[in-house]
Amino acid sequence: xxxxxxxxxxxxxxxxxxxxxxxxxxxxxxxxxxxxxxxxxxxxxxxxxxxxxxxxxxxxxxxxxxxxxxxxxxxxxxxxxxxxxxxxxxxxxxxxxxxxxxxxxxxxxxxxxxxxxxxxxxxxxxxxxxxxxxxxxxxxxxxxxxxxxxxxxxxxxxxxxxxxxxxxxxxxxxxxxxxxxxxxxxxxxxxxxxxxxxxxxxxxxxxxxxxxxxxxxxxxxxxxxxxxxxxxxxxxxxxxxxxxxxxxxxxxxxxxxxxxxxxxxxxxxxxxxxxxxxxxxxxxxxxxxxxxxxxxxxxxxxxxxxxxxxxxxxxxxxxxxxxxxxxxxxxxxxxxxxxxxxxxxxxxxxxxxxxxxxxxxxxxxxxxxxxxxxxxxxxxxxxxxxxxxxxxxxxxxxxxxxxxxxxxxxxxxxxxxxxxxxxxxxxxxxxxxxxxxxxxxxxxxxxxxxxxxxxxxxxxxxxxxxxxxxxxxxxxxxxxxxxxxxxxxxxxxxxxxxxxxxxxxxx
Amino acid sequence: xxxxxxxxxxxxxxxxxxxxxxxxxxxxxxxxxxxxxxxxxxxxxxxxxxxxxxxxxxxxxxxxxxxxxxxxxxxxxxxxxxxxxxxxxxxxxxxxxxxxxxxxxxxxxxxxxxxxxxxxxxxxxxxxxxxxxxxxxxxxxxxxxxxxxxxxxxxxxxxxxxxxxxxxxxxxxxxxxxxxxxxxxxxxxxxxxxxxxxxxxxxxxxxxxxxxxxxxxxxxxxxxxxxxxxxxxxxxxxxxxxxxxxxxxxxxxxxxxxxxxxxxxxxxxxxxxxxxxxxxxxxxxxxxxxxxxxxxxxxxxxxxxxxxxxxxxxxxxxxxxxxxxxxxxxxxxxxx
Numbered sequence: 134x135x136x137x138x139x140x141x142x143x144x145x146x147x148x149x150x151x152x153x154x155x156x157x158x159x160x161x162x163x164x165x166x167x168x169x170x171x172x173x174x175x176x177x178x179x180x181x182x183x184x185x186x187x188x189x190x191x192x193x194x195x196x197x198x199x200x201x202x203x204x205x206x207x208x209x210x211x212x213x214x215x216x217x218x219x220x221x222x223x224x225x226x227x228x229x230x231x232x233x234x235x236x237x238x239x240x241x242x243x244x245x246x247x248x249x250x251x252x253x254x255x256x257x258x259x260x261x262x263x264x265x266x267x268x269x270x271x272x273x274x275x276x277x278x279x280x281x282x283x284x285x286x287x288x289x290x291x292x293x294x295x296x297x298x299x300x301x302x303x304x305x306x307x308x309x310x311x312x313x314x315x316x317x318x319x320x321x322x323x324x325x326x327x328x329x330x331x332x333x334x335x336x337x338x339x340x341x342x343x344x345x346x347x348x349x350x351x352x353x354x355x356x357x358x359x360x361x362x363x364x365x366x367x368x369x370x371x372x373x374x375x376x377x378x379x380x381x382x383x384x385x386x387x388x389x390x391x392x393x394x395x396x397x398x399x400x401x402x403x404x405x406x407x408x409x410x411x412x413x414x415x416x417x418x419x420x421x422x423x424x425x426x427x428x429x430x431x432x433x434x435x436x437x438x439x440x441x442x443x444x445x446x447x448x449x450x451x452x453x454x455x456x457x458x459x460x461x462x463x464x465x466x467x468x469x470x471x472x473x474x475x476x477x478x479x480x481x482x483x484x485x486x487x488x489x490x491x492x493x494x495x496x497x498x499x500x501x502x503x504x505x506x507x508x509x510x511x512x513x514x515x516x517x518x519x520x521x522x523x524x525x526x527x528x529x530x531x532x533x534x535x536x537x538x539x540x541x542x543x544x545x546x547x548x549x550x551x552x553x554x555x556x557x558x559x560x561x562x563x564x565x566x567x568x569x570x571x572x573x574x575x576x577x578x579x580x581x582x583x584x585x586x587x588x589x590x591x592x593x594x595x596x597x598x599x600x601x602x603x604x605x606x607x608x609x610x611x612x613x614x615x616x617x618x619x620x621x622x623x624x625x626x627x628x629x630x631x632x633x634x635x636x637x638x639x640x
Numbered sequence: 641x642x643x644x645x646x647x648x649x650x651x652x653x654x655x656x657x658x659x660x661x662x663x664x665x666x667x668x669x670x671x672x673x674x675x676x677x678x679x680x681x682x683x684x685x686x687x688x689x690x691x692x693x694x695x696x697x698x699x700x701x702x703x704x705x706x707x708x709x710x711x712x713x714x715x716x717x718x719x720x721x722x723x724x725x726x727x728x729x730x731x732x733x734x735x736x737x738x739x740x741x742x743x744x745x746x747x748x749x750x751x752x753x754x755x756x757x758x759x760x761x762x763x764x765x766x767x768x769x770x771x772x773x774x775x776x777x778x779x780x781x782x783x784x785x786x787x788x789x790x791x792x793x794x795x796x797x798x799x800x801x802x803x804x805x806x807x808x809x810x811x812x813x814x815x816x817x818x819x820x821x822x823x824x825x826x827x828x829x830x831x832x833x834x835x836x837x838x839x840x841x842x843x844x845x846x847x848x849x850x851x852x853x854x855x856x857x858x859x860x861x862x863x864x865x866x867x868x869x870x871x872x873x874x875x876x877x878x879x880x881x882x883x884x885x886x887x888x889x890x891x892x893x894x895x896x897x898x899x900x901x902x903x904x905x906x907x908x909x910x911x912x913x914x915x916x917x918x919x920x921x922x923x924x925x926x927x928x929x930x931x932x933x934x935x936x937x938x939x940x941x942x943x944x945x946x947x948x949x950x951x952x953x954x955x956x957x958x959x960x961x962x963x964x965x966x967x968x969x970x971x972x973x974x975x976x
Binding site: 175178179182183272273274275276277317319321323331332334335399400449452453454455456459462463464465466467469470471472474475476478539540541580583584587588590 | 703717719756760805834839864865866868869871943
């Protein structure tokens, strides 16, 4: 009850005009930044961090927080409409969002993404209010062997997203993994596979690969098809129908809950939660063959998971001062600049501040919905803009986006090269999703393996002696088995319905 | 007509944040002998991620210098390679005109050159201008660990060296040098202990708090939040005097552990060959800055200790330090 009182006083504070204004500004800037490929929450918060010297602490932090979850939301817009994920975590959203957009249902997909983000974001904030200190303590118990088992489980997603050939998918996965190894080795601290080039020593930046493989590839595909616009037919309805929402409701809840728990784990990329939740939906669906062809659940689940993950990330941040992701690390920097050292003492000493920030997250989530639903109409029109105008803008944004992450021209070159490669992959039907997934999971898997081996002095039994990692390992084996069965069943169904073998995850 | 308006609106909407982003990356070309420096924006390269210790100090410096000089001093984070990528950019690739400067620290200087036989950037590539902050190293374990202080912990490690696991970003990271220095001072075989490689303090401290590794060695500023949250316990600090932020934690010397020297510091560096006037300008400005009440207050909120050294003293300090670490690294097989 005491918590409720504190929360209400937080609302009273957050609902004052100046605070409302900065929340709205943060959410809007975040949405815009999220829409642009490459310019993610990390760069946006870093660029705007100096603002913290002007604004008072509460306003500074709620604005930066608004940018953070606004950007997480905005990343879905271009993923759905243009097949360009604004953030790494929006990659799974492309899989069904873009097919929906091409069917003229981009507005519906965007609407579902907005509602899902709101529902899951709010759920996560409720979790934050009720259980923050308890959950933060539990998250600490999750050690290297548990992370390793979790990453193994995430790898099983490949089978489900493999497309037509498992062999091709695995090859692409290995390619992605090898590329992720370039740079400084985690345990040796020495450069490896760096071809004696200092730019390679820094490793490849995921964002520039994504920009190449998705944004630039998409432009090349458009040129090849002599595309005039993404949707040439008339857009039927801009908003999701009642049936769409009904169909998406359970995926939103499932995605929200999954995303929430994944968000508690520091260092676990939000892309892992969106991939896992997409995979989960496909598994529980009665019509898995529709996934990849424009299933609305395929948009609802990962988008909800994404927002729940970003909101849940505030739990270890506020309760312990542990940032779960790079943008939260900068936000932590912002807190430190204000002298607000996170931890239980933050709740005790600066309770008013904490509860105002939490209340502002409720308001911010609601505002994102209000801001974005009217924008949906405008965004949906984007798909009718002549491609001759759209394509150069996409290329320009791609170059700036790739550059802005590390202020590096090398990353721009990488984006362009992978744009070309992506076009070849598409032409010869090599799926890029396993590539991206393994590039993300590779370093996490390696790091947790090395850490576990250091803990156990080299004994692999450590993964089977700890209850959580053992459970996750067993779950992975089961998932692998079911994924294989599901794939067979899906293929049979597609053949029955379409009468021919089609590429399930072409985009 | 209406469609044109929509298009124009869209384009404008997409461009606004771009322009905003573009504005923060000016500075660069230009040169001369440094007279009247600075006449335009300065690129202040931080070779580590935003939000870390080096970054936070650099942001405070940039704020002060921008105000003092009336030109923008922009922090640009160029991460990767344990600080080597940003350092190489600022010291070797950019123009040596003083309009690209580097936020340096112990791991991008002394530890880099002692951990690697052929480092991508050396001490000869840089002109150190001023040391700004010196943050003591704290030894932290799980909150409910059985040891009261470093003395008890050292006794335990002497008896069970093969049970000690400690975290570090790599074998040449600050934590690794801290552990090696301490173990050699107390006579424990370093090679019997095990390193758990982590990505930094934000990754390592939760691992120690959760009992997945025994010991974390980080700066006081880094350990402070989790220690005040009661999740980790600080057994001792490596400094001449107790940290003002941890008045109840004894120094290693007080506990009878002598001969440990590892320190964490950050300062400002320009490329070798930059005009003398540039070095002088930074030196005098930073000397003034460390007496500025607003700057001091900021360092206090970050739990950092200001410890200024001018270019000459600082250079001597780093050369001695690099020699010490090189010997330590060679003796422990850490030099590769």
